[in-house]
Amino acid sequence: MNELNTVVASAQADFNQAGTPADLENAKASYLGKSGRITELMKGLAALPVDQKKSQGAAINLAKQAIEAALNARRQALADEQLQVQLEAEALDVTLPGRQRGQGGLHPVSITMERIEAIFGSMGFEVAQGPEIETDWFNFTALNTPEDHPARSMHDTFYVEGGSATAPNLLRTHTSPMQIRHAVQHVKKHRAAVGDGGDGLFSGTMPEIRVIAPGRTYRVDSDATHSPMFHQCEGLWVGENVSFKDLKFVFTDFCRIFFESSDLMLRFRPSFFPFTEPSAEIDIQFQSGPLSGRWLEVAGSGQVHPNVVRNMGLDPERFIGFAFGMGPDRLTMLRYGVSDLRLFFDGDIRFLSQFQ
Numbered sequence: 280m281n282e283l284n285t286v287v288a289s290a291q292a293d294f295n296q297a298g299t300p301a302d303l304e305n306a307k308a309s310y311l312g313k314s315g316r317i318t319e320l321m322k323g324l325a326a327l328p329v330d331q332k333k334s335q336g337a338a339i340n341l342a343k344q345a346i347e348a349a350l351n352a353r354r355q356a357l358a359d360e361q362l363q364v365q366l367e368a369e370a371l372d373v374t375l376p377g378r379q380r381g382q383g384g385l386h387p388v389s390i391t392m393e394r395i396e397a398i399f400g401s402m403g404f405e406v407a408q409g410p411e412i413e414t415d416w417f418n419f420t421a422l423n424t425p426e427d428h429p430a431r432s433m434h435d436t437f438y439v440e441g442g443s444a445t446a447p448n449l450l451r452t453h454t455s456p457m458q459i460r461h462a463v464q465h466v467k468k469h470r471a472a473v474g475d476g477g478d479g480l481f482s483g484t485m486p487e488i489r490v491i492a493p494g495r496t497y498r499v500d501s502d503a504t505h506s507p508m509f510h511q512c513e514g515l516w517v518g519e520n521v522s523f524k525d526l527k528f529v530f531t532d533f534c535r536i537f538f539e540s541s542d543l544m545l546r547f548r549p550s551f552f553p554f555t556e557p558s559a560e561i562d563i564q565f566q567s568g569p570l571s572g573r574w575l576e577v578a579g580s581g582q583v584h585p586n587v588v589r590n591m592g593l594d595p596e597r598f599i600g601f602a603f604g605m606g607p608d609r610l611t612m613l614r615y616g617v618s619d620l621r622l623f624f625d626g627d628i629r630f631l632s633q634f635q
């Protein structure tokens with residue numbers, strides 16, 4: 280009996296000594312293996328007298344069970360230890376900020392452009408794009424802009440190579456050249472479609488011209504509210520019976536939708552543009568919010584001048600319409616309450632990411 284207790288104690292000690300699963304299996308062999316101590320004791324039973332066989336056999340079995348229990352406990356302990364080591368090795372700090380792939384987004388002015396296109400699109404306006412390097416004809420002459428107009432001076436306009444000595448090419452100073460470009464195409468397409476081969480001014484029936492032309496424009500100008508590159512969006516609606524009343528209606532509707540405000544006032548302030556007659560600056564006034572009460576200029580506008588209607592290839596006795604040119608940069612500043620235009624073009628991600 281004493282001997283069995285010693286064997287069990289020795290097995291427990293050996294198992295606890297084993298530092299790895301392999302060591303443990305080796306230690307197991309010397310007790311439970313083919314010539315292990317328990318196995319040998321079992322074999323020795325054969326030589327015992329019958330009365331002792333039974334009690335000694337039961338005692339050996341108990342010892343064997345105790346050794347197996349010690350073995351399993353140590354196996355489990357070793358497995359736990361190993362798991363613990365592995366967990367520590369692969370430890371990860373879930374409080375560290377994740378590594379993200381930066382997600383881009385639209386520039387605030389582009390967001391405005393998309394809004395403008397969507398709103399005018401819902402009113403049946405097409406969207407047209409045109410060149411930023413313009414000819415003297417489209418930027419000035421076709422728009423009834425006289426030789427001595429200040430916009431034609433080197434101080435106000437960026438001239439580039441190309442064109443003629445008396446009429447050099449330039450970076451367009453406004454999107455108004457698109458009035459002519461788009462209308463001329465519209466008339467040409469319509470004439471081809473109806474088999475009209477004439478090349479004089481068109482005075483037949485024709486679907487209305489209803490278009491906006493957003494894009495970049497350039498002037499020699501730079502301060503908190505002017506940048507040498509800025510954006511404009513032209514609007515043009517020409518038909519047989521389009522009046523100033525339609526301009527008021529369309530532009531008022533646009534502003535109220537754009538600024539999501541129904542108590543917004545518009546003012547058409549008499550002004551002058553060579554290509555419209557009469558002409559008006561359009562001012563808006565918010566009735567609430569930080570800018571409330573102030574009149575803010577957002578667009579130039581007017582009824583298309585008959586000379587311009589002629590340069591579109593249309594008979595001004597039959598066709599009439601209005602045009603406007605607004606500043607999407609200005610609209611963006613007003614919508615988001617930004618006071619310095621240059622922030623939009625500095626490319627500072629801390630500023631730009633606020634609009635996402």
Ligand code: PHE
Pocket residue numbers: 452453454455552555558578579580581602603604605
């Ligand atoms: N092109 C004018 C400007 O840049 C704005 C305008 C457009 C005025 C259309 C009347 C009609 O100031």
